[in-house]
Amino acid sequence: MEAGDGKEETPLSSALSRFQLSEDYGFLLPNPLVGDGRATLPQLIASHRLRSRVHQMPQLSTRHLRGREELYLAHLVLSFITMGYLWQEGEEGTVKVTAGSPARGELAPSGSPPILSHADFVLANWRRKDPSGNLDPIISLPGGESLRGFILVTFLVEKAAVPGIKAIPQAIHAIRQLDEETLHQALQGLATAIGAMAALRQYYVDPAVFYAVIRIFLSGWKDNPAMPDGLVYEGVSEEPMAFSGGSAAQSTVLHAFDELLGIRHSQESTAFLHRMRDYMPPPHRAFIEEIGRAPSLKQHVLCSGDARLRAAFNRCITALADFRSCHIAIVTKYIAVAKAKAGRAEVGGWAGRPPAALEAKGTGGSHIFSFLKSVRDTTRDGLISA
């Protein structure tokens, strides 16, 4: 609650300054949460103390935060606490109402919904561990080394995509200038970057831990039978609100590539993917929309009749379809095969049961395989024939 409603306000900046860096887990929770001594988020969740402590948290205000970084950090910390709070008892123990700050409207100023998104989980959740540039996540949930691998490999895939993202404005500028040489170079750069995103294959993640432990903490309360009524954000609205869970479908990268290459997905897939854009940082969303308003690359390549441009364009499409095939293989291993092997009582020190509501659905809420295959196939349809 904000000042003036009878409750004392604690500036979020001062609460954040009490988060301590540790070599193992990044931020430790501030003392008001743990009372005596310190505990990491996973330890707190495992000890089942988080829920009652969250109720006692002081109301936090974002008004003293300085700049974008602190806002993203605040969203990261509070959305992780929210997921721990909501899912700590598994699917059976969900709550209908949030109490206290973590899941509330204070998260909104960063422009993202009050839930853990891909931008929190991956894009903002890293720090340099040592001078040689090794990385660690800032905040973890249960899942140990597998969770660490899941976050960092996804981060590396995003990093591999950066030259491809940079090639987009270059390509659009070249189309406007009718500069075919620069356009060709930009498309070559894009195809190489998409190829490098095959770092996706290097997962150091145990499928059983991913399936039984990690996935539930990324789940949302939209299209999720475990929380069919959504969630009341106390002090924000008396009506329940529904938000999708964290998913790399919320990553800006493939949306931007699709937009540039003029890929047309099915109506159903497009609806899902567009919904995922609501979970991106607003400048990312604006970037994708701007690409959509630019002159059509595909039309330009078709009209130019330039065989070299057509080949470079098709290399981008093929690389993108290959990436999506590789992703389907990963998802098969981490969800379909893991599901078949599931049922062990305890995985990775965590005795939770695999979430039944997520058996056929992704954390973003899609019908996994029909969606992923349709998106891969419509990508292939984007090829220009000779």
Ligand code: HEM
């Ligand atoms: C264990 C690893 C992974 C699993 C199990 C996984 C699972 C899924 C699932 C189930 C979906 C469907 C949407 C939903 O409901 O959430 C999805 C979509 C998606 N994932 Fe992943 N994913 C993994 C890693 C990655 C990585 C590293 C990336 C790269 C950034 C990625 C990029 C995407 C994209 C872009 C989509 C949207 C569909 C598309 O545009 O092709 N995923 N993923």
